[in-house]
Amino acid sequence: MIMSLSDSTAKQYDTYLKPWYQFCISFSINYLEGSVPQVLSFLTKLVEQGASYGSINCAKSALSLLLGSKISTDDRLKRFMKGVFRLNPPQPKYDVTWDPQIVLNFLSCWYPNENLILENLTKKLVTLLAIATGHRVQTLSLIKTQNIQQSNQKILIKIPDLIKTSRPGSNQPLLTLPFFLEKPQICPAKTLVTYINMTKTKRNNCENLFISFKKPYNKVTSQTISRWIKDTLSDSGIDTSIFTAHSTRHASTSAAKRCGVNIDVIRKTAGWSESSKTFAKFYNRDFIESCDFASSIFL
Template identity: 25%
Template sequence: MTGIHKLRPSSAKYKEIWDANQVFKHLSTIKVIPKYTYTALLNKTLVLCKMFGLARSSDLVKWSFKGLIITIDSIKGPVINAKEQRSGVVSILELTSLDDTNSQVCPVRHLATYLRASKGRRKPHSGDSVFIKNEGEPLQVNDINSIVLSTLSKSGIDIVKFKSHSTRSAMASLLLSNNVPFHVVKKMGRWKSNDTVDTFYDKRIIGEKSGGFLNTVQIS
């Protein structure tokens, strides 16, 4: 049966994708204030990191807290997902800051705030996880998927049709439509093949037709 998959090549799950601006508009209404609840901060930060990092849920589970490198303009760290563990390859998930006009959805700003808020909640059983629950338990894939789907639903996305993994396609499509170079998007998503991006992730955006909340994405 070896090689049988080549006779039936994978096909794209989605022919079109939701507009990521819908999610950013919703998230922008959730303000970071002194009385911000930990759970709300965790949920918003996690979704921003998943989208701007073009990350799988498993990437965020495996993102190394101890390996984070934090600067004013970026936060990055190693992640080993299930596929890469077999080959011993270590990927780097990196987030870059947005300009002040998009500060309410800046992943670096929110992650830095979240890391400060989670400091006192980290326990020995938190392990090396970046994202932890209020009691210090590390988030698992199902937890992340649940948070993402809840956010998509509140943003008006059809979660019967689109699942948590669709954030990768939505964000890649938004970046490419904003003229971010193909090779940059490919590197951000840690994809090895141009065909993978073309076939599975670069889709026609549906939903909002005029303008958008995040019209200009500054990615270098």
């Protein structure tokens, strides 16, 4: 049962399972057999401490792992969650997003790629990949050199490792990077080829694509890649006090939708299922410079 959870989900659940255990100890409750009223009392305590609807929902999911399906199906729990929702409705992280063209224009100045220092080339590549694929930083951190296939027209990158959206019966990501010959300054595929060539002698048999740009050139974590992307966004003029590295997923998918890309193509590219409503609910956002964007079309 524990192995059914990703590492990030297990850490999230642990945040609420420890307080639940302490709650049960203080009231002489068997933490594996808590009743619905006892669960309601615990969740109410979290609400009084300022927990959001999302946090309460996560706590409920964590407890259902221990106590079974009665936590998810009980009418009292459903009514309670509706009350929490009305008291403190969850808000989307972003009401608007930024125009990817701003970042692409900035990165086009970092050219030719062969003349860049490794730090700038690395940051350019991770940002271009994030925008071009619409995938999470976790996916980028799992790219391995042996899973990269190059042809004359495009580069294909297989991701066999499990990611957040991996489920039984679902396909693993296949990232496609066409060669944009008309815009070599911001071509992700061309930048990737240069990066592989520049790091070939520094890898020390490291299979992961992204390595640190300082000795001893070890593989990097997803947190490091996030920091690189955030640095690039900041240098491009994006307000990183509002937008994180993950906002590249919002920006690229929203821009694709505005350019008329079919919603099924967006879902498939970014790793959502065919029936997923995640894009429409959380990711499809207007640009901050909406007036400037409109002007660029009509003028």
